Amino acid sequence: MKKYILNIILIALVSNNIFSQTSYFTKSGKIDFFSKTAVENNEASNNQVVSTLKTETGELNFGVLIKSFKFKNALMEEHFNENYMESTKFPKATFKGKITNITAINFGKNGTYTANVTGELMIHGVTKEISTTAQIEVKDKTFNAVSSIIVKPADYNIQIPELVREKIAKDVSIDININYEVYNK
Secondary structure, three states, rough: OHHHHHHHHHHHHHHHHHHHHHHEEEEEEEEEEEOOOOOEEEEEEEEEEEEEEEEEOOOOEEEHHHHHHHHHHHHHHHHHHHHHHOOOOOOOOEEEEEOHHHHHHHOOOEEEEEEEEEEEEEOOOOOEEEEEEEEEEOOOOOEEEEEEEEEEHHOOOOOOHHHHHHHOOOOEEEEEEEEEEEOOO
16 A cells, blocks of 8 residues: 555656746747837838747746747838848847746646746847746747837947938847747757
8 A cells, every 4th residue: 555655646746847847939929029110110020939848847938039020111111130130140049047936837727827927038149137027828838929129229238320310229029929839850
């Protein structure tokens, strides 16, 4: 009887450990940015965001190819890639961070949870520490994470030519929307 109870406890611990180490992944996440000024609004979307999340540790990573941002105005897209972001020289932006309150999120129970996120955002070859919150909606074995951050191009050494400086906001809003699925190796 003791051996039987010990086996049940061991199986429960191993099963719990396996489920808690689940990794989630997407390669079709979405990032939008919006720059609003009195002169002009600029917006772009990128639907090729790669992201991973390890539920055991809260480790969170993003990768974005700069050239994958699409604008309504083709000329703005060209200026964005060649003049501002220098996407040939700096082809991607990354985020490496962590959900600091990972234990407050129950990935096994449907619901909406608030995640506190901190980490390093690298844009244009410059890395800065950021902190934000994200809303995570768990539904069955997938979940959606939504967050917004404000980025100052000047903080990332993104030079805006004086001729168009009034057309680009000093603070750019970045909206993140990621649908994660269980990553099966």
